[in-house]
Amino acid sequence: MRFGIIGAGPIGSIISKKLVKNGHDVKVADARGIEHLEGKELAGTVVRVEDVMENIEVLIISLPTKAMQSIRNIIDQVGEEVIIVDTSNYYPFRDDKIEEIENGMVESVWVSKQLGRPVIKAFNNLLAYTLENEGTSEESSGRIAMAVAGNDPSQKQVVMDIVYELGFDAVDSGSLSDSWRQQPGTPAYCTELTKDELTEALKKANKEKAPLLRDKVIERFTEKKEVEFSHKDVVNLNRKIYNS
């Protein structure tokens, strides 16, 4: 398939490498200018953001939430048939406070409003390390699953198939309005669950508690700045706090 990616942080870069490895055609752009991509470990063709939408089937946007408005003019030029995927998570300490999200608007619903387009939410509930290193073949037991939410069933299926191909089971987590169940602070968020476990975790999510639990995890990291958390430590902390 033909992909465009905007944003080459860990998630955008890892997705680019995995897609290219699987034989897909990938263009990668940075929202702030092509020079930001210099020296980055990514795969595919580096393009200007103005050119990323040419001849693609799927556009993956992998930016901090606060940067979404800055690409609205680019998204306006993306063909109607192109599937747009949002990988973002809202963190007020990083994204500045976004009032509508603070007041309960589902993060990717907000993103979709900023972009003026429907989006499929995916790649947000696995850590970059998990995405890069923990994918496995279909027949392996204990395969980790990713949540995929969105309103268009056929677009969602395409994204779920891509997730599956990149080494993870995919769980249909409902419409975009349901996607708060996979936001930071929920039991489904970066806890490395199998398909059955993730399906249960999505059901257990608590919308009111999630932002508090999200901030609690961040506090743990900031109060123990001197401690080096391993990937397993992070997953275990998420499991403990997001299930509390």
Ligand SMILES: NC(=O)c1ccc[n+]([C@@H]2O[C@H](COP(=O)([O-])OP(=O)(O)OC[C@H]3O[C@@H](n4cnc5c(N)ncnc54)[C@H](OP(=O)(O)O)[C@@H]3O)[C@@H](O)[C@H]2O)c1
């Ligand atoms: N890291 C994870 O484990 C993880 C897991 C799941 C989902 N996510 C979510 O996925 C999204 C991407 O995360 P990430 O960790 O891969 O990378 P990131 O640090 O959020 O950066 C992604 C890209 O956005 C660019 N960027 C940063 N600030 C910007 C701004 N103000 N305007 C325009 N572009 C800006 C970065 O450029 P520079 O590199 O030049 O700064 C980079 O190309 C985020 O919303 C994140 O919450 C992250």
